[in-house]
Amino acid sequence: MSLAITLHVLAAVIWVGGMFFAWMILRPVAGSLLEPPQRLTLWYHVFQRFFPWVWAAVVILLATGLWMLFGVFGGMGSSGFHVHLMLVAGLAMMAIFLHIWFAPYPRLGRAVASEDWPAGGQQLGQIRRLIGINLILGLATVTIAYGGRFF
Template identity: 55%
Template sequence: MIIAVAGFVHLLAVVVWVGGMFFAHMALRPSLALLEPPLRLPLMAATLGRFFGWVAAAVAAIVGSGWGLIAGTGGMAAAGLHVHLMTVLGLVMAAVFVFIRVVPYPRLVAAAARQDWPRAAAALATIRRLVALNLALGLVTIGVAVLGRGTT
C-alpha cells in the first residue's frame, strides 16, 4: 500500500511539473507574443513565480517518492537500468530547475520591477531555453520510465 501511494505521488508530481512546462512552453509563450513587453514581462514574472512554487513542491515529491519506491523494492542494487537512468535524468532536471530559480528568474523579476525591458526579455529568453531543455528531458524520462519497465 505504501509503495502504491509513493507511485501515485510520484506520477502526480510528474504531471504537475512536465504538464506545466508543456503548457507554458507550447501554449502560453507563443500566445504572449501578442502583448507588448510592459505587459508581457511582468505577467510572465508573476506566472512563473506561482508555477515555480508548485515545481519546487513537485521536485521534492518526485525525489522523495522515487527514493521511497527504490528503498521499498529492494534498493538500488535490485533496481532496473531504467530506474538508474531515471534517477540521473531526474537529478539533472532538478539541478536545471534550481539554476533557473536562483539565476535568471530573480534577474527577470528585478529587471521587470525597474521597467528595464531589454534585460527582462534577455532573462526570460534564458528561462525559455532552460525550460525547453527540461521539458525535453522530462519527456525522455517518462519514456525511459514507462518503456524501460518491461525491458530492464
C-alpha cells in the first residue's frame, strides 16, 4: 500500500502543482510581458511539455486510486465518504483534461501554426478557464484527501 500511496501523491503533486504554477505564476508574467504571437507560442509549447506529465498522472492516479479503493479499503461500500468525493472529483478532472486534450489544445496548435492569433487567443482562453476549474477541483481534492477522514 505504501507504494500505491507514494505514487498517488506524487502524481497529484505533479498535476496540481503544475496547474498552480501555470495559473498563478506563468500566466500573469506571460500576459504582462509577451505580445499575443509570443504568448500563444509559449503556451502551446508549455502544454506540449506539461500534458504528457498530466497523461502519466491520470494513469497513475486512476490505477493507484482503484488499487487502494478495492485492494485496501474493500470497495466503495467500505470506504469513507471522503474517498467517494475524491473519486468523483478526480474523474471530473480527468474528463476536463480529456476535453482540453481533444478540443481546444489541438485548435490552439493549428492557430499557432497558421499564425491566427485571434483564434489562438480564444482557444487559450478556453484552456485557461478549464485549467482554472481543474485547479480548484485539484486543490479541493487534496484538501479532502488529507483532511476528509477527520470530517
